[in-house]
Amino acid sequence: MPLETGPVGTLDPLLPIAPQLFRLLRHRIVHNDLRPGHRISETEIAREFGISRQPVREAFIKLAGEDLLAILPQRGTVVCKISYAAVLDARFLREAIEADIVRILSSAPDPAWIAEMRAQIAAQRSAMTGPQQAFFALDDSFHRTLAGAAGKNGAWRLIEGLKSQMDRVRFLSLAHFPVPNLIDQHEAIVDRIEAGDVAGAERHIRDHLREILKDLPVIAAESPAFFDLPAGGIPDPVNAPVTGGDHP
Amino acid sequence: MPLETGPVGTLDPLLPIAPQLFRLLRHRIVHNDLRPGHRISETEIAREFGISRQPVREAFIKLAGEDLLAILPQRGTVVCKISYAAVLDARFLREAIEADIVRILSSAPDPAWIAEMRAQIAAQRSAMTGPQQAFFALDDSFHRTLAGAAGKNGAWRLIEGLKSQMDRVRFLSLAHFPVPNLIDQHEAIVDRIEAGDVAGAERHIRDHLREILKDLPVIAAESPAFFDLPAGGIPDPVNAPVTGGDHP
DNA sequence: AATTGATTTCTAGTATGGAAGTATGGTAAG
DNA sequence: CTTACCATACTTCCATACTAGAAATCAATT
Incomplete structure (x- = not known):
């Protein structure tokens, strides 16, 4: 994994500080260690890590670019x-992108990749108890x-940025996610890819990302308190317009 | 238009300098005023605009985030x-996203928006001679x-970032783009949206974005010299895997 | 007591100085 | 002529100092 490597909580003074701090603070925010609405100042963070304000500032700017800081x-x-x-x-964009990714895969299934995916699903089942x-x-x-x-590693880089918004929800309430269901959905996706069923694979990934x-x-x-809700309270997003995966 | 406002070439010293400089340099790069491979330094730009190196540095970091500077x-x-x-x-991602956008539109056509789009197409035809x-x-x-x-303005913000890569190509060779064809494609898309033809609208936007x-x-x-080509020279991207829009 | 006003204390934004590292050009040795 | 080495002139990166502006505190006034 390119991002989020190394222990989170310390900085290596030999490596460039600003990017390290960016990842560290990003981790704290996404995992809700830093709560929404909490005020932080450049000076405060600089003191905490024994560095100057400048790299802190640069990390702040990048975090603001991902809409994690204002x-x-x-x-x-x-x-x-x-x-x-x-x-x-973010969810809408992920669905659109990954739907097309799955279409590519299912239109030309590769046995080597299928095997890799099945191995990962097995690992997911092993991790269910942990x-x-x-x-x-x-x-x-x-x-x-x-x-x-x-062949769309570039796409994943983009999705990672989107995912930070979704991950904040994920880490806010770990209990709500039906892990066994999600794994079953992964398996269904791979099944449809392996079968070369483009429409079916697309439908399953879209359903999966709508969970x-x-x-x-x-x-x-x-x-x-953690959310910035639209006027009128919490809408029912399930009623959002259908965006695909449901052709005959 | 939120970005690229104001004259490009001068900085207002009363407003925050770093974001202004970011937009200005971005404009220069995308329009190939700053050519690929050209070396620039913080000091040089700081001197040019009579400012210090720090805001220059921050603009550089943001440009590096869009893969415009290394x-x-x-x-x-x-x-x-x-x-x-x-x-x-970037093109792949745009196609995936805009395909789903068009699916939403065609699944529930709105006469007011249709009229707006038709007006814009008329303006495009007027601009053909200019x-x-x-x-x-x-x-x-x-x-x-x-x-x-x-209802996906948020998606457009993302596409704008992707578009910078495609725009560099666009501004590199203005002559190659068949403007009348593109306008006809716009019209076909709106026609299919208005007709509520989801599959047809999707197919047309995908073809459009494959131009x-x-x-x-x-x-x-x-x-x-302007391109960073993959090993083996210029591939033929038309043969890239089909990603959608071609269901029966 | 309530309100207005000045002052103090925070903030981010900018400028500048110094440290660490890299490329370059010249010089001396083989 | 080629090669190894060293000094120099860059570069980014970090630290520090300073500026401007907003908010909060406290005092004086009504």
């Missing part, structure tokens, strides 16, 4: 709330493998 | 060549309108 000039910097709309947007975060890592790996198998729509309203209702 | 620690900063692979990746850059602006506006009509595949090899062969 920098208010001359006023302060706050951890963004989880934008309900942004989560839905901590849920372990499954999430394997889940990421699975989806990244899909992209890689389709979060069921849980999001529940989680948002549980922790409204 | 910052080599302690060695220098160069304008990235146009990555052939990145252009293909400079080609004027058409490009209208083309962007059209696609942005599609996203907005589907660049025809021109890219030609442009790359004309200006190989």
